[in-house]
Amino acid sequence: MVHRRTDKRLSKDLDENCRLLESVIGDTPDLIRRRLRLGSRGSVEAEVIALAGLSDSAFVSEHVILPILARTADAPVTRANAYAYVVAALSAATDVVEEEFLFPVVQQLLRGSTVVLVDGLGRAVIVSTGAPPERAVAEPESEALVRGPRDGFNESLTTSVALIRRRVKAADLRVEELTVGELSPTLVNLCYLKSRVDPDVLQDVRERIRALRVDSLLDTGELAEYISDQRYPLFPTILLTERPDRTAAGIMEGKVAVLVDGSPVALLAPNSFWDFLMSPDDYYQNPFLITFLRWVRLVAFLVAMLAPALYIAGTTFHQEMIPTTLALRIAAGREGTAFPAVVEALILEVQFELLREAGLRIPRKIGTAVSIVGVLVIGQALVAAGVVSPIMITVVGATAVASFAVPIFAAATPTRLLRFPLMVLAGTFGIYGIVLGTFLIVAHVTALKSFGRPYLLPVAPLRWRDLLDSPLYRAPRSLESQTESGSFPAGHFRRRSSWRRKRWSTQ
Amino acid sequence: MTLVGPPQKPSSEALSAREVTAILGMMYSAPIIYTPIRMFEVASTSAWIAGLLSGVVGAGTVYIWTRLSASFPRQTLPEFVPRIVGPYVGWAVNLMFLTYFVYEVAISTRMISEVVLQVLPETPIGVIMAMSLVTGALVTRLGPEVLGRMATIHLGIALTGFLFMVVALAPLVQLRNFQPFLVGGWFPVLQATTPPASLFSHITLISFLLPLVPLDPPDENAVQTRFRQGMKVGMIGIGISWLLFFLLLVLAQGVFSADETARLAIPAFSLARAIDFGVFFERVEVSLLALWLPAVLIKTCTFLYVASLTLGHLAATPSYRRYVLPLAGMTLPAAYTLASNLPELIRLVNGAWVIIAIGVKVLLPLLLLILHLVRGRVSSAF
Structure with missing residues (x-):
């Protein structure tokens, strides 16, 4: 295998170069090779090499093979001047480079470029002809917006x-x-x-x-x-x-x-952590609505992580903090339930995770059927069998909905993972366990840095000015001039431009 | 034996003045649980005056510690003590401070456990203590930077919680509970200011935290700059602690009366129980626990940090982190054996511990400051 560190220089012998290339790429059916005879007498040979599928075949024919043949058809081509004719023939192509070593030639070939090897020339002429299969630009499914642009990146x-x-x-x-x-x-x-x-x-x-x-x-x-x-x-x-x-x-x-x-x-x-709770359409809508929605997202994040744990702690250890009527209803609902609240919650949460994972992989046509089964299993069968109480379904349901309210999918990951240890802590030590667990989580998050910058900026360390556009507040544009970088004409997103000027290596 | 250890401040650990203020603001946490009882026992209806006066005591303590720390703007307590009293005495003084810090962690831990026992009566106290110590040790290992930031976050939450408490309890406050005052003269009032004095003497921490605040630019008048910085940070930080403590004191007296408060196990809990917001929001002592616990944990962590730093200095090793877990382990039996129950613990922390605290955190630094000033005068005279 050719490697950057064990690279070889191309020889002046065309057959030798072709053998070298074939030994690296292998005898693969999608390797297109066209041997050309250049000049009126056909005394000089050249080889055009490309990979089918990755390169645009029509483009290769029209803009590589045809121009070379046309340019050299009646010309007195010799081994000495063949290179000049080939380069001149390819002058219309937008991206032409030359390489003397095998490794970059192979790399270019694998990216869809066309390699032209000429007999007597110790280098390859490479024409960019890459046209790998490409998906159309479409709206990203996982980051849909109510208002805003509809395009998303593709694989190109x-x-x-x-x-x-x-x-x-x-x-x-x-x-x-x-x-x-x-x-x-x-x-x-x-x-x-x-x-x-x-x-x-x-x-x-x-x-x-x-x-x-x-x-x-x-x-x-x-x-x-x-x-x-x-x-x-x-x-x-x-x-x-x-x-x-x-x-x-x-x-x-x-x-x-x-x-x-x-x-x-x-x-x-x-x-920062707060970036994961913000959405691009925060800047396309009413600032007061967005401030409200940011609070909703923050609450959703906390609910997704803490709701089952708080329910377990409340029903198991601190019944006095629940309003009397609600406490009586919960007690009535839990009557006949086989397990303690912590086991109930764990069963339902695991069940929900199973359904979520299965839902990703089930073929769409039978997805509806599986959803119905899931709803029946969770909603009715478990209650009827006395495995869980109805109120627990409400709690887990609210948790599930809250976890989807976080704009960036990755931000919901910690809530999914940390929910389980917090439930166990709540089931063992009540609110004390939750406080200890949350304390550790906050300490961990506070210690985090993203490329040297504090993860909780601008809340910890506190930067008052940057709070004008923060997870808790989105200032109307009329107040934007109060942010540090008032000169930025684009308006939005100037909020944390001060970051780039601050060094966080020691603070 | 090396008596003066290497510098204990890794360059990556830096605090802002605001974070130091927030850490000092967390010091209200443990004393609000036990201090008011003794104050009401001694000063009865004049306890609120003692509460006011305690602020003056606090300001004096801030001055002593800031003056002392600012004399060595880039050094922590265990680093500058040998410079004042010499290496051998300095080592012994540092050992005394270390013992004090370990017991401060032990008292906070025990206090956490006693309070948690009120809501988890069947859980073994040893388990509760071990859990809080392990949590504290893990967080302490993350460094003072993390503690400072956590304190910043929590201070906002704590202030909001206290504001809510004041609003919720204000209708229950009866002004007649504050009268008559100064019935027994000024002596009981002055006597009642000693328990909160131990609260405000937590300004000791400034001698560990202030050197972590970068001096920018590195000026020639570092001593003056540090003094100004320290006074500002100390006054605001201890001021916040005092305000929260005083509010609790006044609320307890206003709602329950002085005599009744003196008989309560944990006045703060009783106040939380008295909150009733439209029948729905009631019995919020568990919520108070959630609000109070992080503060006392931050306090525990901070003292664990300074204890580890002092031990690291005594052992002449460059990092404090390796000592955090062993020190937490050592603290567990100390916390366990402090007292057999809550009333005994309250007697201890309002009695003997106050004397020790004032001795170690007020008189000793005062002595060190005088020594330093005298030595400075003598050396400048020659």
């Missing part, structure tokens, strides 16, 4: 970058190309606004990506885990989004966006 890096450029028309938008993967090198693009990005963060992102030693990179989520600050990631510190408008907004704030070839998801860094 070029398209994704174009979608960002469409929104960020600043001249200093930079796109850097990196490669990750030893066995299967994958293109990674870094997008940032040169005038706004924190150079330390940019360098940090760049270095973490460059330092990766992995065989392959299939998705942005994989990259996010590799470059995350956390060794044991529980709370997301890197935001993954399929929305170009969210990505563009992040870039305008001074964040770095990372795109991976073959993945429809962009990675944004650095982030």
Whole structure:
């Protein structure tokens, strides 16, 4: 196998080069090879090599093979001047490069480019003809908005970058190309606004990506885990989004966006915890409504994590804190129930997780049937069998609904995972257990950093000015001039532009 | 034996002045549970005057500690004590401080357990103590930066909770419960200010936390800058603690009367029980527990941190983290053997412990400050 570190220089013998290439790629049926005889006498040979499917066959014929044949048909081509004729023939192509080593040639071939090898020439001429199968730009299903743009990234890096450029028309938008993967090198693009990005963060992102030693990179989520600050990631510190408008907004704030070839998801860094509770349409709607909705999301996050635990603690240890009428109703509902509240909650939560996991994989046509079975199993059979009480179904139902109210899917992950230990703590130590568990969670979150920046900024450490656009409040635009970076003409998202100027290495 | 250890401040651990203030604001937590009882026993209806005067005591303590700490703007207590009294005496003084800090953790832990026992009467107290100590140790290992930020978050919640408490209980306050005052003269009132004095002497922490606040720019007048910074931070932090403590004191006296409060096991709990918002929101003592516990845990963690830092210094090792768990383990038997029950614990912390606290946290630093000033004068004279 050819490797960056064991690379070979191309020879001047065409057959030797073809053998070399074939030994690396293998005798694969999708490898297109066309041997051409150049010149009026056909004395010089060349070979056009491409991979079917990855390259555009029509483009290869029209813009590579035909021009070469046309240009050299009546020309006195020799081994000495063949290269000049070939380059001249390809001058109409937009992207033509030359490579002297085997490794980059193979890489370009695997990305859909067409390689032209000429006898007597110790290098390859590579024409960009890549046209891999591509999905149309569509609305991201997991990040739907009520109002706002409907487009989402697709698996093509070029398209994704174009979608960002469409929104960020600043001249200093930079796109850097990196490669990750030893066995299967994958293109990674870094997008940032040169005038706004924190150079330390940019360098940090760049270095973490460059330092990766992995065989392959299939998705942005994989990259996010590799470059995350956390060794044991529980709370997301890197935001993954399929929305170009969210990505563009992040870039305008001074964040770095990372795109991976073959993945429809962009990675944004650095982030605070609150970024995961915000939605792009927060800036397209009434600020007071959004302030209210942000509170709703925060409450939803807390409900998703704590509601079952609080119910267990209340019914098991602290009945006095429940209003009398409600306490009597709960007691009546629990009469005849076989298990203590903590076991009830665990059974229902596990059942819900099973249904959720199954729902993702069940073919759509039988999905409805399974939903009905799920509802019957949860809603009726378990109650009728005395396994759970009706009020517990309400609690778990509210928890489930609350977990879907969090705008970014990844932000709901900790609530799903932490709900279980909190339930056990509540079932064993009541409110004391919940407070201890929550204390540990808050301490963990407070200690987190995203590329050197405190995860709970601007709440802890407290930055009053940045609270104008925070998880608790979205200021009307008339107040925006009070934020630190008042000169930013785009208006929204100027809120945390001060971040890039602050160094967090010691604070 | 190395008597002066290496610097104990990893560069990544830095606090803002606001975070130090918030940590000091958390110090209201443990004393609000036990201090008012003794004050009402001694000063009866004049307890609220003692509460007011205790603020003055607090301000004096802030001055002593800030003056002392600011003299060594970039050093913590165990670092500068040997510089004042010499390495051998300094080592012994640091050991005394360490013992005091460990017992402060033990008292907070025991107080947590006694309060939790009120709502979980069947849970073994050892388990409750062990859980709070393990939690405290885990959080302490994350560093003072985390404690500062957690205190910032919790202070807002605590202030809101107290505001709610005041609003909910205000209609129940009876002004006649504050009269007559100064019946027994000023002596009982002055005597009643000693228990809260131990509360406000928690300003000791400033000598550990203030050096973590970066001095920007690194100026030549670091001593003056640090003094100004320390006074501001200390006055606001201890002021918050005092305000919360005083509010609780006044509410307890106003709602239950002085005599009744002196007989209550935990006045704060009884106040929470008295809250009744439209029949729906009642018996909120468990909610109070949820509000109070994080504060006292932050206090425990902070003292565990300073104890570990002092031990690290005594042992001349560069990191305090390795001592956190062992110290927490050592604290468990200390907390267990402090008292056999809640009344005994309250007697201890309002009696002997107040004297120890004032000795270690007021008189000793005062002595150190005088020594430092005298040595400064003498050396400048020659």
